[in-house]
Amino acid sequence: DAGITQSPRYKITETGRQVTLMCHQTWSHSYMFWYRQDLGHGLRLIYYSAAADITDKGEVPDGYVVSRSKTENFPLTLESATRSQTSVYFCATAEAAKNIQYFGAGTRLSVL
């Protein structure tokens, strides 16, 4: 579990502010994913990355930006936070696309 780290664990921000959630892995897994978890919606894929410099949209990408300049890091940025982006955000890694995903501990984000 220590192989994947999310920071911060908790974040409170205001509408309109830019927020970046960090995800770092030590396993050198090719794939990294960002999900948001909301009551009644389960886990929804925001963005994912198959390798450094390769990213793709998931189910709910609007309002989010990602980058992957290094294999081990996959930051998620909310360019102008909205209240609807209040959620728990999970990062995950996998050796291959159709393989076990290892989740980070999550970041609880509140947008006031």
Add this chain to the structure above:
Amino acid sequence: GENVEQHPSTLSVQEGDSAVIKCTYSDSASNYFPWYKQELGKRPQLIIDIRSNVGEKKDQRIAVTLNKTAKHFSLHITETQPEDSAVYFCAASMGDDKIIFGKGTRLHILP
């Protein structure tokens, strides 16, 4: 579009009884079906997965069945115990490199 439906959303069973959670998927090309368990306040963790070349897979008290023709798969937990109380998510592969999750089932094991 890409979709995974999961039922029921909540399930209560007596300790020692069996629990069954069912999922359907929309993409006939899906070929990987994992199940994740999330305990309260914790991160999701894989408990079992199945690929489309098999119809059933077991791991102790947990089993998953897959019906590709009907595009549905199920999780079966036998001899349920208090520690089985959690939220369970099914998922299905979509395209070559992502999976889509169902909305989850909250399982309560009653004493």
